[in-house]
Amino acid sequence: MSNREWPLWEVFIRSKQGLNHKHVGSLRAPDATLALANARDVYTRRSEGISIWVIESNNVHASDPSDADSLFEPSDTKVYRHPTFYEVPDGIKHM
DSSP states (O other), X not given: XXXXXXXXXXXXXXXXXXXXXXXEEEEEOSSHHHHHHHXXXXXXXXXXXXXXXXXXXXXXXXXXXXXXXHHSOOGGGOGGGSGGGOOOOTTOOOO
């Protein structure tokens, strides 16, 4: 299997200061073990990460941008998301 036939992997790194993983790039590798090792070598050269995720690109599923209106409809039409049904006690501030 040549390098061009290797699957494409998406790489996500969690930084030392962050709580979430961020997409940092892509690479090609024959399997998950080598993808993880290559991601460490390529994307964490300066010890900036504490966790690495790799996922084969063909396993990533995304929404179609043309569906944005129905997926990301404003929450104004969803009254159940507004905290109008809760009583806030008098002693609570900054809420």
